[in-house]
Amino acid sequence: EPEVTQTPSHQVTQMGQEVILRCVPISNHLYFYWYRQILGQKVEFLVSFYNNEISEKSEIFDDQFSVERPDGSNFTLKIRSTKLEDSAMYFCASSEHRDYDEAFFGQGTRLTVV
Amino acid sequence: AQTVTQSQPEMSVQEAETVTLSCTYDTSESDYYLFWYKQPPSRQMILVIRQEAYKQQNxxxxRFSVNFQKAAKSFSLKISDSQLGDAAMYFCAYRISGSRLTFGEGTQLTVNP
Structure with a gap:
């Protein structure tokens, strides 16, 4: 069964460092998303991406965040200068259609900022 | 703004019995989609079930079914014949066409042998 793949599974970084979280969406999917979940809290939307541009972003997705689809398969989330409060589980998701499909989630990347 | 509320932070059920997890939501939209996701200790988000708001049939x-009450904006999940592998955090989620998923706070389900 096709699946969304995220790497790494766990990333530890120093505060102020840049991190790049990587995702390989399901191959025929066109819509890509990043969500995050701070430990013990609900899952929160960060950004959606379609046709090589951001289609929607939340108030969390400020200037320190960026997304990119550098090639035909990868979808990345970059955090330029990490803060302690960026520590969370980051989920990538993808869907084939915009209007009615559920999003398929990757297994997540646990980001720990120290 | 759309909100999703899960009023049960924790629930428990005996193995082989039935449990119902509650979810309510607030929206002014008439066409939308509702989902239940399961998050086991591995923390991966797994889709359990989905419901289109335009469909009256639940x-x-x-073993998973929903009770969708559109007028009451209620979307509960029933798990029948509960199994140990059903133990997880369950999130209710809402989405309008082309937009983000909005999640509830989650319900931690424990299955007792």
Missing amino acids: ATEN
Whole structure:
């Protein structure tokens, strides 16, 4: 069964460092998303991406965040200068259609900022 | 703004019995989609079941079924014949066409042998 793949599974970084979280969406999917979940809290939307541009972003997705689809398969989330409060589980998701499909989630990347 | 509320932070059920997880939502939209996701200790988000708001018939997937009450904006999940592997955090989620998923706070389900 096709699946969304995220790497790494766990990333530890120093505060102020840049991190790049990587995702390989399901191959025929066109819509890509990043969500995050701070430990013990609900899952929160960060950004959606379609046709090589951001289609929607939340108030969390400020200037320190960026997304990119550098090639035909990868979808990345970059955090330029990490803060302690960026520590969370980051989920990538993808869907084939915009209007009615559920999003398929990757297994997540646990980001720990120290 | 759309909100999703799960009023049960924790629930427990005996193995082989039935449990119902509650979810309510607030929206002014008439066309939308509702989902239940399961998050086991591995923390991966796994889709359990989905419901289109325009459909009156409640969705079912094997032992999982929903009770969708559109007028009451209620979307509960029923798990029948509970199994140990059902133990997880369950999130209710809402989405309008082309937009983000909005999640509830989650319900931690424990299955007792």
